[in-house]
């Protein structure tokens with residue numbers, strides 16, 4: 001089988017590389033020449049555990065290649081995956097200009113039957129639009145070429161992308177054509193044969209499944225964050241409550257961790273986009289609107305705890321911040337809670353020194369010298385009034401407390417990810433604030 005993948009961002013690069021790894025011949029396409037050159041040298045533009053090795057392995061075995069020519073990549077391809085960005089418009093809807101531009105290019109280039117698969121997270125109805133644009137493009141060439149569209153949303157998590165792609169809990173394929181179904185069944189045969197469910201359905205349902213999944217997960221998080229905030233007030237411990245409810249198999253134990261709010265490129269964008277789509281159909285998604293509101297407030301929770309501790313005055317207070325990325329194992333800072341916290345702290349007159357194992361460059365690009373950058377996690381603490389932890393990196397989970405004590409002015413920690421045990425922290429003489437647990 002031979003496929004083309006358009007867009008070498010997160011989803012495109014992982015999809016192309018992992019499909020190459022199960023034996024498909026894959027050409028990844030991007031308009032960014034420098035990026036393609038680097039990828040051909042085995043240098044990948046994102047931080048994702050295991051991906052670089054897989055890119056190198058598959059390029060050296062000639063199953064994976066990179067090009068800037070969409071036209072070349074389509075020669076002899078059974079399917080083309082559209083995996084370009086769909087950034088949010090100001091009103092929360094997804095901007096489809098890149099997806100539709102690729103569709104137009106495909107229409108300009110194909111001469112044989114091909115399945116056109118949307119892999120980017122796109123609003124319900126986009127595959128239909130893609131089909132129309134391709135057909136229009138073919139009409140303008142005055143040629144007749146058969147093609148089908150399909151929707152194959154991606155469910156991988158950043159930081160765990162390779163594993164998620166290669167060992168999926170399910171693959172969703174939406175298509176209304178038997179011919180396309182045959183092609184995609186062949187493509188996903190290695191997964192079907194290794195007992196990973198590949199669910200075929202109609203296109204609208206596949207598109208909807210992607211949004212419904214992310215919206216459900218975001219809902220769990222906002223729900224738990226509200227429960228955590230209430231736990232603090234009534235004197236309960238959210239860890240106990242989480243375990244207590246998670247052992248009911250109807251609820252399940254995953255994705256119930258309260259924290260400093262969800263971030264990343266997916267949940268915030270997808271929840272907004274789904275609310276927006278519903279609005280277009282005259283339906284108001286009340287639960288999801290509340291999920292967004294709760295998350296907006298939750299990103300500020302640590303700031304208000306810090307402010308209250310310092311009696312409302314943060315002028316001249318020095319805060320050491322561990323973590324910048326929106327979660328561990330990524331350098332992605334899109335919609336990261338750290339950005340909200342830094343903004344509030346600096347506006348209130350505090351000085352912020354940051355450390356993150358991989359997101360320092362990303363932070364420099366985003367906010368420059370609004371904060372100071374420490375060389376290491378302990379260097380960040382030098383002379384600081386408090387430590388705030390906002391990303392659950394492994395190196396923050398079991399720190400050397402003696403090092404912390406030597407450098408911090410006060411034994412004071414604000415923990416936005418509940419990494420430490422309140423009882424132990426208190427025993428060690430720390431003033432310790434976390435989320436949803438008795439201090």
Ligand code: UGA
Nearest residue numbers: 154155156157158221255256257259262263264266326327
């Ligand atoms: C999410 C979904 O988990 C993937 O299935 C989906 O494919 C992806 O979006 C996407 O649409 O592309 P991702 O954004 O990489 O993946 O990150 P998650 O691991 O889901 O975490 C999202 C946010 O929720 C993070 O800020 C994390 O800290 C937060 N979170 C997660 C919690 O606050 N509590 C939890 O229990 C779990």
